[in-house]
Each structure stands twice: as C-alpha cells, then as structure tokens.
Amino acid sequence: MSFPILMKPLPLSLKDFNFIAEANKSNAPGGAASSKSVKQPPQKKDGPPVASSVAASERGVDRPVEKERKKDLPPPRMQFDDESRVGKAKRRSLLNQPEARNRVELFRHLPPHKNGSQLPYLESKFFELHEMHPSVYKVGLQYLTGDTSGGNARCIAMLQAFQEAIRDYSTPPEKTLNRDLTSKIGGFVSFLIECRPLSMSMGNAIRFLKSRIARLPLTLSESEAKAALCSDIDRFINEKIVLADKVILRHAATKIRDGDVLLTYGSSCVVEMILLYAHEIGKQFRVVVVDSRPMLEGQKLLRRLVAKGLSCTYTQLNAISYVMHEVTRVFLGASSIFSNGTVYSRVGTAPVAMVAHAFHVPVLVCCEAYKFHERVQLDSICFNELGDPDAVSKVPGRVDVNYLDNLTDKQKENLQLLNLKYDATPSDYISVIVTDYGMIPPTSVPVIVREYRKEYLLI
C-alpha cells in the first residue's frame, strides 16, 4: 500500500486544494505534509505557504494535538485590502476585474462585485479554458448573471456539474486518481469563486466531496471509483437536501395553526415549501410577504403563492412595524447558521427578526443541517458579500425617483453606494431553528456541527 493511505484521513477544506496542487508539483513527500499541515492557515492563491507546508512536514508528525485544535478553526479568507495579495490574485484571475470606484471603506476587505457585464469577456475565454468542464462553465455563468440563486439551488447545480465532470474524467498517466481529481475539483472551485463567492452550503458540499475522494480505496479501478463518487454525490443531494427538506416540512407544519398570520421575508425555497405544504394539508392561514430592494425577491415568491391560491399581503421592509401587529409567526430561511447561533441570511432578515422580537412574535428559522458552519460571527461587516452598487441608485420602472442620474464627477467622488447581500441576525431574536435533526434552539448548533460532522467520515 502506498503511504498516503496510511495516514488518518482528514476533511480537507477547499482552501487546501492549492497546497495539494503545489505539493504534487514539487513532488516532495507531499502526501504526509499536505494532509498533516492541512490546517495551517493558508492564503488562497498564494505561493509562500507551500514552503511552510514542506517545512511543516517534518514537524507534522510530532504535533497531532495541535492538528486537532487547528482542525476546528475555519481557515481565514482572502484579504482584499492587502495590496500585494490582491495583485497576485489579479494575475491569476480569469475575469477582468474593473477598478472598483468608490469602495466603501468598511468593506475594503471584501471582493468587489462582478456583474453581468463580465459575461461577454468570460464567454470569449471559453476556448482558452481547456481545463474547464463545460457544465462547470455553464454553472459559473449562471452564478455570474444571477440566474441561479439561493443556497440549495446553487449547491445542487454545482454538485450536478461536478458529477458530469467526474463522469467525463479520465486519469492521466503517472497520476493517482485522488490527487489529480482533487486538484481538478479545486480548479473548478476557484473558477466558480471568481464568478461569485461561494455560499456556505457550497463550501460544506465541497468539503464533503474532497473527503470522499480522499477516502477512495486504491484498490478500485477508475470506473468503479467514478461510479462510487457519483453515487456519493447523489446520496448527498438526496439525504442532505431533498429528504432533509421533507423532514423540515413535517416539523414546521405542526407549528402552523388555523387562523395564523405567517410572515416571511424574501424568497426562501424551504419556507415556500412549508407554506404550500401547509396549504395542501388544509390549514387556514394568511401569508404576509415582506420584500426589499434591490433584489425584490419577494415578488417571485408572491407570484408562486398566489398561483396556488393562498391569500397574501405584500409589503416592503419599511412597513414591517405596521404589519407586525397582526402577525402570529415569522418563518425565515437561512444561508447558513454559525456556531454561536447567529443566522447568516439575506440582508434584511435581521431587522425582521428584531421587530418580531419587539412585538413578541416567535421567529422560526428553517435550515437544513448541512448548512451549519463552525465559524462564528458577531456582525455583518467582517464577512459578507457585496452586490452591484449601481442597483442601489437605479430604481427600475420608476422614472420619477431617479434623482441620482445627473451628478458631476466631482460630486460622485463624495457618494458611495453600498449593496450588501447578507446579514447576521443575533441568536437572541430566534425562537427555534427547524432542521432535519428536529427543532433545536440556536444554542444547539455547535452540538450538531460537532456530532454530525463525523458522518462525513463514517459514510
């Protein structure tokens, strides 16, 4: 047996793909080094950490304790306010990032938004990207334009694209399947990140996939290995997303009584499913859909609900204090839930939860367990995603309110536009989290993360 299999397999995070790629190139005993030094905090797309990984390989064996501790720390992110690192990233990036003018100071550590105008540029590069699989490319384009949005949808699209890529994959000579495939997946992931920063659900799914690849027994032939991986991905999607949603529906529907007035914010696929399911089983209730600019996602949800015959009220976020008087329950979706109970979700969820709390209305957050993450976050500024700033100043469809159209350049220097995509809701506003493991209080999230993450290793 070759030595890479002897070591205890560790869940590799997506940050480590570069390590492994670099280690393969340098042909050092990278196997031991890369996996044992896995949790040395690397910077994405950086050269220097490779040296540290090789150096760490000697120390790695002697420090299992540190490895355990470091395993729990989530790796830090790319620092966009560091000039040298940004320069390196730019040279390797595929997209032509325009100089972001008027960036808000507080958010200089986050990548600027790449909008749909990059699409033609990226399309022209298709034939240069011979490493890229077409289905991954397609998914990346969908992210860039915003056609695919929502944690579950993005995750499923990505995993299915990876399935295709794995089916079409063939191991080049002199390379082992796991290393090479992992580096290929890493390449795909970096492309997707350039199109749009990863959501937490996607990050967890990638971790799962890499751990599956790393645990493939070497005795399998290539076709058997590929089939095993594809079936693993299918099972992940089925168990963690589809079946999980069904369980959440059952739990949440017990919390809806006749005569309720339910409020929801934005458009969450889980909440939509809950409302439609409760309507199907015959509960009588009303829905209030709260929406906000600039994405106006609530309108899509509204259309689907009204088409099924639910009676709905529609309003904007500012009027939340007006409608909250008659609301009995608030259902919210989440992009992720952190280990301190903070709910990371579409921007605007936090004010809804806060106002509901002030009016003594219970807030139920519905989220599958695979979206939980071991990070902690206190506010919405340290980690977020920036959207298109121009979407804030332009109001589509209303010519009378476009006040910001005619500004001189000198005036534009003073004006900054901020379009946040996510915000962090403190756990005191949340009454209960409905997951596929049951209904838990926000304080139980780290327990689930710790206990049920081992599943990945045991499957």
Place this chain on the structure above:
Amino acid sequence: MPDTQALVNDFISKLKKRKIEGSQATAKQTAELLRSVISQTRVPYTNQAAALIQSVKAVGERLIAANPVELAVGNVVRRVLHIIREEDLSLTTAAMAGLNLSAVSDDEDDADRDNQPVLSAAAIAAASRSTLRPPSLQTLLEDVPDSAAIPHTSSSGGDSEGKSKSADKSSRSRKLKHDVIEAVNELIQDISTCHEQIAEQAVEHIHQNEVILTLGSSRTVLEFLCAAKEKKRSFRVFVSEGAPRYQGHLLAKELVMRGLQTTLITDSAVFAMISRVNMVIVGAHAVMANGGVIAPVGLNMVALAAQKHAVPFVVLAGSHKLCPLYPHHPEVLLNELRSPSELLDFGEFSDCLDFGSGIGAPLLHVVNPTFDYVQPKLVSLFITDTGGHNPSYIGEMYRLFVVSACGEGMNFKSEIMRTNCIAEGNFVKSSIRMRGINFFGKLEDRKSQFFCGCGEM
C-alpha cells in the same frame, strides 16, 4: 367675509387632496389663512375676543376635519386661539390697571371710594373670566355662545365703570385685532425660521469623525448637517433610501452637492450598518404629547436597531409639530396608506390582483403606509427650535406654547365624543385629570386595552 370663505374652501380642498407636502408648509399656510380670517372678522364692541375665537374655531374645525392626519393644522389653530386669549388678557389687565388709577384719582365720596376698588376688582375678575372661563358642561352641550353671558357681568360692574369702560373698549377694539395679527405674524415667522434655529444647535451634537445615519429625507436634517459642515466638522453620513418613496436618494444628492461624504444604503442594510454608526438623526412628521413620534415609515425599525446597539436616536422637530394629543392606535388612526402601485406594478400582477374572478375575495393585498409610530422610550433626544429636550419633557413643552387656564382650545367638538369611559379586563380606573388636555391611556399589553377620556375642568 366672502373673500375669506373662498380662501378657506380652497385651502380645505388642497388639504383633502393631500396637495400640500410637509408639515412646515401646511403650518405656514394655515397660519396665514387664519390671519386673514381674523382680519376679516367683524368684531362687536363688547367682548371681541370671544367673537374672534368663535370664527377661528369654526374655520379650524373644518380644516382639521379635512386632513386629520396632518396634525400641524390643529397645532397652529390651537396656538392662534391661545394668542387671541393671551392678547385679550394682557389688554384687559392693562386696561384694568389704567382704570384703577383713574378711579382712585377721581374726586368722589369717601364712602364710594371704599367700594370702588372692590368693584374694580370684581370687574377685573369678571373681565378675565369672560375670556378665560372654562366652559361649563351646559354651554358645551347646548352650544350657548359665551358672549350672551358676558353683558351680565359687565353690567354688574356698576355704572360708574360703564362709561370709562366703553371709552376703553373703543380704543381696545382696534388694538386687540392689531395685536393678534402681529402675534400671528410672529408665529408665521417662527414657523419659517425653525430650520435655522434647530441648525444652530448642530455644532453641539456632532463631533469630528462622526458617523451619522438617517433615513429618507427631511429638510430639517439637511440644514442641520450642513450647518455642522459649515463649522468645519468632518463627518460621514449613511443615508438609507427610504423605499418606496426613495427620498433618501434626494437627500444623498443634496448632501453630495454640498460636499459631504455620503454612503447610500438600502433599508435592509440598516441593521447591519448601525453597529458602526455613532448617532441616528431623523426628522419627524409630528410629536405627540407623551413624547412619541409620528415619523416616516421605517423609522420604528431604525429606532429599535439603535436601541439594541445603544446608538443615540435624535429627533429634530420644529415647534409647530408638537401636538397635545396622546396617541391611541397611531399606526391605524394617524396613518395614511399610499398607492400600492409604488410597490407592485399593476400590469405585472394583474392576474393576481383581479378581484372579479373566482369567489371574489382578493387574493393579494398590498400595504403601503406612510407613517410609523416610534415609542418615546426609543428616542434619546428631541431637538426643537427652543433647544434640546427629553421625551418626557416634550408634553411640558407644549404647555409653554399653548395651555391656557381654560384649555378650551383643545376641546373641539369631535373630541368631546370620546368622553365615555370604557374599561375592559380588571384594570382600575384612574381618575387622572390634566388641565386642558384630553387623556387617552393605553396600556402596553396588547390583549386588553383601557381607555378613559376625561373632559378637562
């Protein structure tokens, strides 16, 4: 009179159609209208104040009924009534003082001399009662004009006083109107310059490198921030756009044109950003007697967020926005719903908004309120043209302006209807009487509500 009738009708129709934007403009136009009403009113020789009060009240009731949500109208009407009473009182005391002197210097019997000071004292009391007497329940319900009661008291003052009194009154006739109109002009002046007076206090509240958050657009806030900028304080402003009117865009444009560093954010990002903000400064539509604020929609959310993050929430309000009423269900009773087309385009959703199909019940209901109610406990400070105040003091503030001994001005007919006491649940009825102010109590518990209206004494 026909002139003023036309003016009054014109103004009422503008109010009904909501053509006048902003409480300052409304207050100013109301004051100007009342000034012309006063100047056109024919006053009788005796007891002119009551005639003026009568005519102003008649017009005022119609104006308030035209737009009950615009509280500035009622505030201005009450202040004008107070001005009339004050001027009358000051003239009367001056006249009585003059009369006293003249009576004493008369060469009369010693016996009479003892009586006269007493009579003049009685006359003073009668004269002051005539203008400032609180209405008895009978006069209220039967609508007996006050002027009928007056001649009795004045005739009881004695004939010796009669001649000098009439002589005084003829000179007083012109003087009262003149004084009242002067005072109303001062009121109009105050209303127009409230922005400058509030802006003068800007430097005391804004320090260097401060970050300020505001929502929507208010002219008072704009002047406030620009005044601080004039005094070379450097600070940044986060402006929340205030959908669906998007007035935040307007304010951002104004600030940028005057050279302030501005960041425009969406309303949903307010909670995310407020932890990095030093102060929230907003304008108000009206300030209620308990310190609660009727503010543009969305400000309750901002106030709650500010409280959670311990950020001071400062409200700028001109004195014409102070209202003596207590809010009861302000979200519903003191609110207006605007057109839903600002939220949803009818063309896109016409299949869902079609009420004529199926069972006829509307499937889709769109809500677009204009105002929000902010509780007094969420407000840190009120800045008015007379200085900074605590929310609990703002009710007292109103008394400085308007409360007179009888408090008659507050008690319009429509409000008398609410003098029945309704008690639900097992709460103790409290017999709180506040001079001149109708009291509506509302307890915090949503389930049981207790309200009691008492006529003032």
